[in-house]
Amino acid sequence: MMQAAYFVLLMISISYVFFLLSRFQKHISVYYILMTVAVVIVNLGYVQIAGAKTEEAVLLGNQVYCLAYPFLLLFTIQAIADLCKTRIPAAVRVLCICICLNIFLGASSAGRVDWYYRSVEMVIRDGYTFLQREYGPLHLLSPIYIVLTLGCELIIVANALRKKKHVSYFVSVGSLCLLILCSATFVGERMVGLKVELLPIAYTICAGGILLMLNRVVTYDVKGISREVIEExxxxxxxxxxxxxxxxxxxxxxxxxxxxxxxxxxxxxxxxxxxxxxxxxxxxxxxxxxxxxxxxxxxxxxxxxxxxxxxxxxxxxxxxxxxxDTPQQQYLKLVERYNEELGAQVKEKTARLVEVQNDIIVSMASIVENRDNNTGGHIRRTSDVVRVFVEHLLATDDSSALTREMGERIIKAAPLHDFGKIAVPDSILNKPGKFVSEEYEIMKLHAQKGAEIVARILQNSDDLQFKNIAVNVAHYHHEKWNGTGYPCGLVQEEIPLEARIMALADVFDALVSNRVYKGQFSFDKAFGIIEESFGSHFDPSLCTAFLQCRLQIEALYNSNLD
Missing domain, CATH: 3.30.450.20 (PAS domain)
Incomplete structure (x- = not known):
């Protein structure tokens, strides 16, 4: 009867092994397989003992059992340590292995040496064969070993929970309970003195519990699962x-x-x-x-x-x-094409906004100019002259300090050079004759006022360089190379380049246009005056370049733009 029961337990434990290998072969630690195999060996030993007819057969079954059960406990704490991401110290592992070997060797020497068993006797009772033992001093290793493994298990679980690692509470505590069950069964049998061995049942239950825990364990193996997903x-x-x-x-x-x-x-x-x-x-x-x-x-x-x-x-x-990577590359190309189209639209919109801004600037300058009855068309003409002059400078590289971006900003700022005249009274601005000294001093204030007004208008502009150039054009276009100009009396290169360029265009238009205080000068006379002012009124190097633009400038005025 007992042999049949042990045989059933053996078959159940064997089925566990096959189930493990087929179900969890890619996501299971070797310690779990060794634990389950150890349960099979334990049950095999008890089947051998229960069906033995001779004392030698009983001793053989006992050796099989003693081979498995100490290693079963060792594999258990190794597996739980692996789950809890804890490494058992090498000294503890070596000690456990030494104890396991001593238990196995001691049990194997039964009948020859009395270190582990003082005496062994085969007893058959009610058709059930068991080994009646009298333990020797070496048998103390068994309870010591059980206490050692149980202590290791408690320390591993407590340490994992204390450090709050990513360890399953269910698996850790469940493993601890199974270990306690096996240990308590081992101790209880010896204290009560049962003739029927209950350890095979405890070990089989332990193996079943392991299978239940493995259903969760495999879900924690992120690396293993990721590897399988990639492989498949x-x-x-x-x-x-x-x-x-x-x-x-x-x-x-x-x-x-x-x-x-x-x-x-x-x-x-x-x-x-x-x-x-x-x-x-x-x-x-x-x-x-x-x-x-x-x-x-x-x-x-x-x-x-x-x-x-x-x-x-x-x-x-x-x-x-x-x-x-085809889908991703296709997506990137789509995004790139979309960005190109969006960039083109933004560029077009920006250009349109700049154009509108330029129109507003010219319109505002024209409104200011309309207050002055003496300078009709001056804003448009000087802006065209500045454009021709700047393009010539850029083409001939006559001014190394001038860049394409700066040139475009100077052209854009040119209409604002007389913006300060809005602050000049009409009585002075439209006087039909020359100014007296007091009136001239008031008129000169238009440079300072213009700079302040332009600075306020452009204070929120994103283009800080354009703002600075526009302010400088309005502020310093009446300064002279020799320092006799106004409003600050700057000398030579203290005068910003944009203001020196504007000064040439402003004076030339005044020379070739009708004014209440003078008549219209010919081109020859106007260019002659410009040439005579080299080094006094104007920057000498810029004057040379300006004279080189004579044909283009004359063409502007001959086209009746005024």
Whole structure:
């Protein structure tokens, strides 16, 4: 009867092993398999004992049992330590292994040496065979070992919970309960003196509990699950070779995208580097660069090929990961095209806003000019002269300080040079004759006032350089090279370049236009006056360039723009 019961337990424990290997083969620690196998061996020992007819057969069954049960406890604490992400000290592991071997050797010497068993006797009662033992001094190792393993288990679980690691409370406490069950059964049998061995039942229950816990354990193995997902996915391919160009392996997906891999033999040095992929592989191995990514096009697909270097068993391995990156690349191209279209629209809108801004500036300057009956069309003419002059300077590089961007801003700022006249009284601005000294002093204030007004108008402008240039044009266009100008009396290059350019255009238009205090001068006389003012009123180098623009400037005035 008991033999049949133990045989049933043996079959159940064997089914556990097969279930483990088939269900959890990719996501299970070896310690769990060893634990379950140890339960099988324990049950096998009890089946042997229960069915034995001779004392030698009973002793053999006892040896089988003693081989398994101490290691069963060791595998248990190893597995739980693994779950709790804790490493058992090497000294403790060595001590446990020594105790296990001593228990096994002591039990194996039963009938020959009285260290573990003083005496053993086969007893058959009610058709049930068991071994009646009288324990020797070495048997003290068994309770010591049980206390040691139980203590290790308590420390492991307590330490994991105290540090609040990412450890399953269910698994840790469940494993502890199973260990306590086995230990309590072992101690209880010896204290009560039962003739029927209950340990096989406890061990089988323990194995069943392990299976229940494994249903959760596998979900915690993030690396293992990720690895399996990648392996089963058709998105990735892998190639591995060593530093001597010897192929270690390539999966089917890699061989599909790069058929040249089918011709290579494992562990043989690659000789033929005739394809772009193998040439890239050679480059990676020679340079040792890691985490490099290149792209290949195969069968209308874009493949991302990533290289990394790792070390295994003191051997440098080059790992190539291949991924079909076509959807991502298509998305990036779509985004790039969208950004280009959006950029073009933004550029167009910005240009339109700049055009509107320029129109507003010219319109405001024209409104100011309309108050002055003496200078009709002055704003438009001087702006055109500045444009011709700046373009000539840029084309001939006569002014190294002038850039294309700065030139465009000067042209844009030119209409604002007389903006300060808005603050001059009409009685002075429209006087039909020359100013007296007091009136002239008031008139000169238009430069300072213009700078202040332009600064306020452009205070929120995003283009700070344009703001500065516009303020300088309004403020300093009446300054003279020799320092006799107004409002600040600046000398030579103290005068901003934009103001020196504006001064030439402003004076030239005044010379060739009718004024209440003078008649219209001819071009010859106007250019002659400009030339005579070299080094006094005007910057000499700019004057030379201005005279070179004579034909273009005369063409402007001859086209009746005024």
């Amino acid at each position: 996915s058709q998105e990735y391919g892998f190639v591995i070779c060593d530093g001597k160009f010897r192929l270690s392996g390539a999966d089917e997906q890699a061989k599909h995208w790069f058929p040249e891999l089918n011709k290579l033999k494992i562990d043989y040095r690659i000789q033929d580097f005739s394809t772009d992929f193998l040439l890239q592989l050679k480059k990676w191995v020679l340079t040792g660069d890691s985490q490099n990514v290149v792209y290949f096009e195969r069968e209308g697909r874009i493949l991302e090929v990533c290289h990394s270097v790792s070390e295994m068993n003191r051997r440098i391995l080059h790992c190539i990961r291949i991924r079909d």
